Amino acid sequence: MKILTALFASTLLASGAGLAQADDIGPDKAMELLKAGTIQPFEKLNAAAQARHPGSTVGETELEEEYGRYIYQVELRDAQGVKWDVHLDAANGQVLKDHQDD
Numbered sequence: 001m002k003i004l005t006a007l008f009a010s011t012l013l014a015s016g017a018g019l020a021q022a023d024d025i026g027p028d029k030a031m032e033l034l035k036a037g038t039i040q041p042f043e044k045l046n047a048a049a050q051a052r053h054p055g056s057t058v059g060e061t062e063l064e065e066e067y068g069r070y071i072y073q074v075e076l077r078d079a080q081g082v083k084w085d086v087h088l089d090a091a092n093g094q095v096l097k098d099h100q101d102d
Contacts, residue, residue: 025063025070033070039063039090045072048093049086055079063090075101 025033033039046058059075070090077083083101088094 022064022066025065030063039070040093045088045093048088049074049076052086052098053078053084
């Protein structure tokens, strides 16, 4: 039982450490990054995400810093009503992930 408890506790600590690597970027910091040219304009990033799903509309968006890289996350809804999560490198607009949201 002690081994199971220790294993469970170490799993929780490891998963918590991974979560700590992603930091949400607030609006003020995002504007600083945009003005400095560190990240692409949000309209351009939204257009890159929508190009993957023509006719889609943008829902929620979020900018995070993960392991020193700025990631722009876009929630889309396509013409058929399917939700998609698209993650882009905010510096260059490269699509990193594109998957259907449950």
